[in-house]
Amino acid sequence: MPELPEVETVVRDLRPVVTGRTITAMRRSRQQLRRPWQAAWTAAVVGSQINGLRRRGKWILLDLGKPNHPPEQAPTPSPLLRVHLGMTGQLTVVPAGEAEPEHLHLVFALENGTELRFRDPRRFGSAEYFPDRAAVEAAMARELGPEPFALDPEAFRSAVGATTRCLKAVLLDQQIVAGVGNIYADEILFRAGLDPRRPGSSLSAGECDRLRTTIAAVLERAIAARGSTIRDYLGGSGLRGQFQMELAVYGRTGQPCRVCGTAIVCQRLAGRSSHYCPACQPARPGRRGQPLRRQAT
């Protein structure tokens, strides 16, 4: 399930092999993705040059432009291709002759004989074309919170303290911090020693700061490991991630906590399966080390 570390890995893998390339042709499967591909987009994309590849939250942004027309001299606004990997999306660059896998939905032929391919078995992902990059970025600035590595301490304390929603819901809220999904939310809360059920407003300033620095630390560590491959995820170069080996709580229901040996609990929070150690993540501050013997439901 691609979250920020997985998306960042894809972007880092692909950036050197797609930047400066020109899209010479495009084809797609008959099946629609999460958001429909408009017929007019294909004509707009073909002939474009990929000027850059970026990540914002869990979104992948491809800056497009016309060859020999630098963005600042372009007569029209600079276009953008925006991709979301959803649950099972894979974005890779391969030689054009390579055998086509199942569930291949978008293929962009590049002028150097390679192809940028979007594969997504579950079709939770999306790809959209926007003629005006600035408009999309303005919309994303409104809808998405800050990147986790640039969190303002005071603004973060204020956002977390202002809500009674549980910490799990807070971390999944892309408006509070962009890029965290279910796996890393659980891992972050474990490493911060915070119970995922606690309301945001119950955190002390110190706990809030600890949560903020742990978000960045866990995501950085996961990026260094090229993300987590639970089942489907592949990086842009087709490699699996390695962070799944380091997961402390996610997917470890009933297994002993790696720190204290207490059985990891799984409970549904914010509509998602949430894993935590009842001893290392005490329900109330200052009760560290007291096993709660809570049963999974």
Added chain:
DNA sequence: CTGTAATCCTGCGAGC
């Protein structure tokens, strides 16, 4: 405001 649940979708594992 907050939570819950349905929606999209396929693959897989548990259970019978």
Added chain:
DNA sequence: TGCTCGCAGGATTACA
């Protein structure tokens, strides 16, 4: 061993 069923969840939307 083969079937059904439930679950996995990111973003969005509807509703209690």
